[in-house]
Amino acid sequence: MGRHTDYWDETVDIVIVGYGFAGAVASIEAHDLGANILLIDKNITPGGISICSAGGVRIAKDRDAALAYLKKTNAGTTPEEPLATLAEGMTRIARFIEDIAEAAGAKPVTNWMGGTYPFEGYDTFGFISIIEYPGVDIYEKYPHVRSLRGGTRLFAALEHNVEARGIPVRLSTAAERLITSPDGAVTGVVLRNSSGTTRVRTLGGVILACGGFEADAKMQAQYWQGKPVLPHAYSGNTGDGIRMAQAVGADLWHMWHYHGTYGMSHPDPAYPYGIRLTKFPDWIPGHDEPKDVPAFFSASQGKRMPWIIVDARGKRFMNEYPPYLQDTGHRDMEVMDPVTQTHLRIPSWLVLDADGLAAGQLGLQTYNDPAQSFIWSEDNSQEVDLGIIQKAETLEELAGIMGVPASSLRQSVELWNNHCAAGEDSDFGRMKESLIPIQKPPFYTTALHPIVGNTQGGPVHDGQQQVLNPFGEVIEGLYTAGELGSVFGHLYISGGNLAECFVGGRTAARQAHCKAAETVQTVKNKSL
Known part of the structure; x- marks a missing residue:
């Protein structure tokens, strides 16, 4: 990892690595807070694996009921703090998605279909998705994508909002290594594209939203008993964020668990x-057919x-x-x-x-x-x-x-x-x-x-999406969002990773924005 901090090619508040749902949401939130950001993706097109999803984001009516379910479905594999953040976020995220849809001219819909398993609190859950996007032909807009359409519509709405805000986006640009200060805090990132490498200083940190390791057979072989396992939809998720986080001391969790x-x-x-x-x-053991079934479950x-x-x-x-x-x-x-x-x-x-x-x-x-x-x-x-x-x-x-x-x-x-x-x-x-x-x-x-379909494993994070080392200590300036280090470590709830993209993306953006403000204030104080 790079440890020299005396030379930078450019400086921003936050670099967001990965332009799927989580990266798009984090960039929108950070921009709206006033942060100077850079959103990158190593592929020539955005969307990641998110764009291939059904597009149903899990929401909840009651925070405590959602938390009870999440604790049960994770069977002790995840601490309560990040689960509580997700549960709380599930009760609030619908308004954000409705605003995103309205700005794009898309039509959201809510369906109150319970959790996947009959655990305590299962009936508090629902989905919000984009059911219509008038005037947008998603196959014409994304001819390289074949999916259940709901995820494509949701990504199109997010991309509209990213573009409308003028958020700087660099495609075909990969994050190679994180740069740290002598005390181990993440202070920047090395980026590579066809023109060479760029060292970008970050005042607030780096948000890793670059997915898991669905397309990395070597990493899979170290954690999964069954092999070979075929990737479902996307060749770009090759564990880059996991390796970068490990290189600066991150602990890992849930590496065995994948949605498949x-x-x-x-x-x-x-x-x-x-x-x-x-x-x-899908069906819930011991329960009647749900009545409010989203279209993507038909x-x-x-x-x-x-x-x-x-x-x-x-x-x-x-x-x-x-x-x-x-x-x-x-x-x-x-x-x-x-x-x-x-x-x-x-x-x-x-x-x-x-x-x-x-x-x-x-x-x-x-x-x-x-x-x-x-x-x-x-x-x-x-x-x-x-x-x-x-x-x-x-x-x-x-x-x-x-x-x-x-x-x-x-x-x-x-x-x-x-x-x-x-x-x-x-x-x-x-x-x-x-x-x-x-x-x-x-x-x-x-x-x-x-x-x-997607992996759940990756860097351990706390309730503020801050990445932790094996001793439970925060690695300053490093955040994760989406499936990269998902909270799900036992039985998944449908739409849960998409909720993590939205809740985790916004949470990470807020934390990184606060960190950037603290950094600026520290520099000002030193100059006095």
């Missing part, structure tokens, strides 16, 4: 992303999931439809078998029949990448032709494609069909509404891998 599911791979190595299967509605097939999943032995091993499939769907796949010294469930194999394939679009591509143009076909025919989905007239032929024992596969399918006839999955407890038999040839399969 199971999904397919594309045969073309030029397409580096995993492909999620079509979305099915699903064309209801809960009629037409497939099962088997391992390398042709055996079914999991409930394919847990309450929050897009978050925990990968977890059962990660077990390593010491007897064979292999991951018998990586890859796993999806099994469905002719009716299942005809039920609707099986896959959903998601990416923020100008190099990509792949779009999944509505009738799945393109994917059969590409070999993503493979076809067989009999289960025995299907087993040959999969490389599993034919007798085991047939037994697994017959047992599944018996569960469907009985109306109960006595093996893994899959919900009754999702029990769809696999009977009509031809049969289809595709290899499945764990897919990471």
